[in-house]
Amino acid sequence: MTQRSGAVVGLALALALVAACDRSGGGAPREPVPAVPGDATPQLGPEPAEVWSEAWITWQRRRYLEDGGARRAALEASLVNPANMYSAQRLAAYGLDVRGWDALPVWNPRSQPITAEIAAALERGEAPRLPAGRKPLWDGVAPATQAGWVELGRRVFFEYPMRAEVFAEWGFTHRATFDAIGVERTAAGGVPGLVVFANVDGKTRVGITCAVCHSTVRDGQLVAGAARRTFDYGRLRIAYFDETRAFVEPELARRMAKWGPGRADVTEDNDEDPVAIPDLWGLRAQTSLTQAGTIKHASPLALAIRQETQLLHSNHQLVRPPRELAWALAMYVYSLEPPPRAPPKHPERLARGGELFATHCRGCHGNAAHGGRTIAATAIGTDLALANGLARGTGLYRVPGLLDVARGAPYLHHGVVASLDELLSPARLRADYTRGRTPGPIPGHLAGTDLSAPDRAALVTYLETL
Numbered sequence: 328m329t330q331r332s333g334a335v336v337g338l339a340l341a342l343a344l345v346a347a348c349d350r351s352g353g354g355a356p357r358e359p360v361p362a363v364p365g366d367a368t369p370q371l372g373p374e375p376a377e378v379w380s381e382a383w384i385t386w387q388r389r390r391y392l393e394d395g396g397a398r399r400a401a402l403e404a405s406l407v408n409p410a411n412m413y414s415a416q417r418l419a420a421y422g423l424d425v426r427g428w429d430a431l432p433v434w435n436p437r438s439q440p441i442t443a444e445i446a447a448a449l450e451r452g453e454a455p456r457l458p459a460g461r462k463p464l465w466d467g468v469a470p471a472t473q474a475g476w477v478e479l480g481r482r483v484f485f486e487y488p489m490r491a492e493v494f495a496e497w498g499f500t501h502r503a504t505f506d507a508i509g510v511e512r513t514a515a516g517g518v519p520g521l522v523v524f525a526n527v528d529g530k531t532r533v534g535i536t537c538a539v540c541h542s543t544v545r546d547g548q549l550v551a552g553a554a555r556r557t558f559d560y561g562r563l564r565i566a567y568f569d570e571t572r573a574f575v576e577p578e579l580a581r582r583m584a585k586w587g588p589g590r591a592d593v594t595e596d597n598d599e600d601p602v603a604i605p606d607l608w609g610l611r612a613q614t615s616l617t618q619a620g621t622i623k624h625a626s627p628l629a630l631a632i633r634q635e636t637q638l639l640h641s642n643h644q645l646v647r648p649p650r651e652l653a654w655a656l657a658m659y660v661y662s663l664e665p666p667p668r669a670p671p672k673h674p675e676r677l678a679r680g681g682e683l684f685a686t687h688c689r690g691c692h693g694n695a696a697h698g699g700r701t702i703a704a705t706a707i708g709t710d711l712a713l714a715n716g717l718a719r720g721t722g723l724y725r726v727p728g729l730l731d732v733a734r735g736a737p738y739l740h741h742g743v744v745a746s747l748d749e750l751l752s753p754a755r756l757r758a759d760y761t762r763g764r765t766p767g768p769i770p771g772h773l774a775g776t777d778l779s780a781p782d783r784a785a786l787v788t789y790l791e792t793l
């Protein structure tokens with residue numbers, strides 16, 4: 328650890344202590360005040376019956392924002408395997424009131440998405456600069472409507488820095504590399520997912536946000552929630568290490584070179600388990616989150632806690648986001664919907680395809696997003712590394728949703744299947760198969776591979792309409 332980052336940690340610890348005593352300090356937004364008799368805040372009644380109604384969402388939000396005990400209980404209930412690294416870290420630090428992450432200073436950053444003009448300045452080699460007068464992301468006022476929460480969440484998604492990213496800062500002065508690894512630009516020249524922001528240590532830096540992996544530019548239009556399947560994060564880092572001669576562990580460099588576009592290893596163990604960046608469609612319908620089903624999705628608190636802890640963890644556990652922003656981010660993620668599908672090329676096959684889906688697929692892909700429960704990884708038979716990984720492992724894979732699946736290639740948790748035809752093709756199961764990422768069979772997920780060729784084509788037509 329360098330001198331400078333040592334000082335930052337020291338400062339953050341000092342801030343954490345201050346914050347634990349005086350939550351109003353440091354320009355941080357006010358914490359919600361617990362309800363006391365005579366206070367304007369009404370007591371929380373019983374859970375409203377209608378799931379996802381405005382009343383129900385409000386009730387869940389109040390549990391999350393006002394009740395530390397509810398947060399801790401929701402965390403504990405959401406972790407499927409308490410022993411994996413993801414769960415162990417959170418159980419040790421989350422929802423402990425005066426200790427652990429609750430005691431971190433609340434950080435409401437000043438951050439600015441990278442416009443064409445800012446990109447041009449960075450490309451000229453200028454130091455990152457915030458526009459004069461840029462205010463903190465949140466004005467400290469809780470939105471009054473659900474639409475207001477979603478809109479606040481959209482800003483968090485595009486603007487809240489997950490951390491300063493030296494690779495991204497470097498990339499602006501290496502434009503060819505940057506473009507080649509899938510850092511996309513909007514028609515107006517903006518760079519969605521990258522920001523300039525005032526970091527915790529006061530320095531202005533380039534940072535990454537959710538949108539760098541979970542948004543894409545299609546025909547000049549920004550599609551929020553779609554995976555950035557061109558983004559080769561591993562290659563960006565390797566290019567940086569190659570050019571700057573900064574030290575990188577050879578083993579890590581070898582692994583990063585194998586990620587390829589649209590995949591990243593977001594776990595902290597040394598397992599070799601890069602996963603495909605997923606689309607964020609239809610998550611309300613899913614009873615578990617992440618591909619290994621690491622998080623049981625019993626209520627919106629599970630996603631809000633995932634987002635709160637992701638933001639504070641990625642920011643090196645120096646600060647935590649205002650909980651209002653974590654909640655808003657979850658509401659935004661729930662609101663994401665895929666763009667309209669293209670009409671099927673062979674509409675005459677649709678009816679047959681629908682029948683086949685009902686018979687062969689719906690048993691697992693049965694919920695509103697055409698996803699479903701988790702099943703044992705050995706039962707589905709795909710690669711076991713992620714399911715059994717130290718970091719997030721549960722021994723399970725979650726049945727993914729299939730909304731807009733035709734634009735979702737490559738498929739399966741590790742992105743090893745190139746097309747829907749390949750997923751259904753019996754050829755990929757054969758020992759002499761050579762068309763995969765690596766020579767040899769692509770095992771597992773046998774459903775549909777025993778159908779006739781015309782039936783497989785009909786099924787693909789149906790899948791294209793989901």
Ligand code: HEC
Binds near residue numbers: 603
């Ligand atoms: C470096 C790329 C990257 C960034 C940045 C990123 N994600 Fe992800 N995200 C992933 C990958 C890869 C997965 C799949 C992980 C898994 O399933 O194990 C994922 C999974 C998810 C999931 C679970 C989806 C599901 O189907 O269950 C959600 C929700 C999500 N991300 C939201 C976010 C939000 C919100 C942010 C910003 C705070 C963010 N992500 C930042 C790459 C990224």
Ligand code: HEC
Binds near residue numbers: 688702729741786
């Ligand atoms: C036994 C339960 C089960 C059945 C039956 C099943 N699936 Fe799946 N499906 C899964 C699981 C689990 C995964 C994730 C596996 C993984 O990532 O390793 C999956 C993944 C997929 C994916 C990849 C989605 C993505 O975004 O990567 C597609 C497409 C898919 N299934 C289509 C189908 C079709 C079509 C059928 C019927 C022919 C079908 N499934 C039948 C359990 C099932």
